[in-house]
Each structure stands twice: as structure tokens, then as C-alpha cells.
Amino acid sequence: MDPLNVKVQQKLKELESLQQIRDLTKHLNTSLEEFAGQIELLGEEAGCIETVTQNWMRIIRAVSLASNSLTNYREEDYETDRPMTERLVRCKIDESQKIITKN
Known part of the structure; x- marks a missing residue:
């Protein structure tokens, strides 16, 4: 083989x-674009998840408040009648967590 053929083969x-690198780069680019779309979708859905989580935390806190009243009863109270949890009242609150009263 002459040096020219060796050079051509190289x-x-x-x-x-x-060409392999180009094809792999195209595939990587496509995969990254799909991944970016999925990340964007997750970002949008994260707000919904946050809202649901906050609502559940409020529900758990309300149940906890209501059930805390049961700790005030003695064993004798359970023998006469089954004690009930305290009733909860829903109140509007402002940003500083203070109850808004009607004037």
C-alpha cells in the first residue's frame, strides 16, 4: 500500500x-429537548402539588386541634357517655394570621 492510500483510509x-459523533449529538440533542419539556411540565405541576400539600396540612392541623380536646376528659367521662371532639369554626384570616371580623 502506498502512503496515499494509507492516508485516504485514515x-x-x-x-x-x-459521522458517528454527529449522529450521537443529534440523538443527545433530541433527548435533551424532550427532557426540557418534561422538566417544564413538572414545574407547572409542582404548583398544584404544593397547593394540595398545603390543604392537607391545614386539614391535619384542624383534626389535631379538634382531637386535642379529648385529652381533657377523664376515664369517668368515657364511662357515662362518649366524649365528642370540639366543634371547629371556620374563620377568615388575613396575611398576618389574624381573624377578620365583620364591622
């Missing part, structure tokens, strides 16, 4: 490698 191998 360049063909280099070209083949570069």
Missing part, C-alpha cells in the same frame, strides 16, 4: 467517526 475512518 481520513475515511476519521470521517466515519465524525
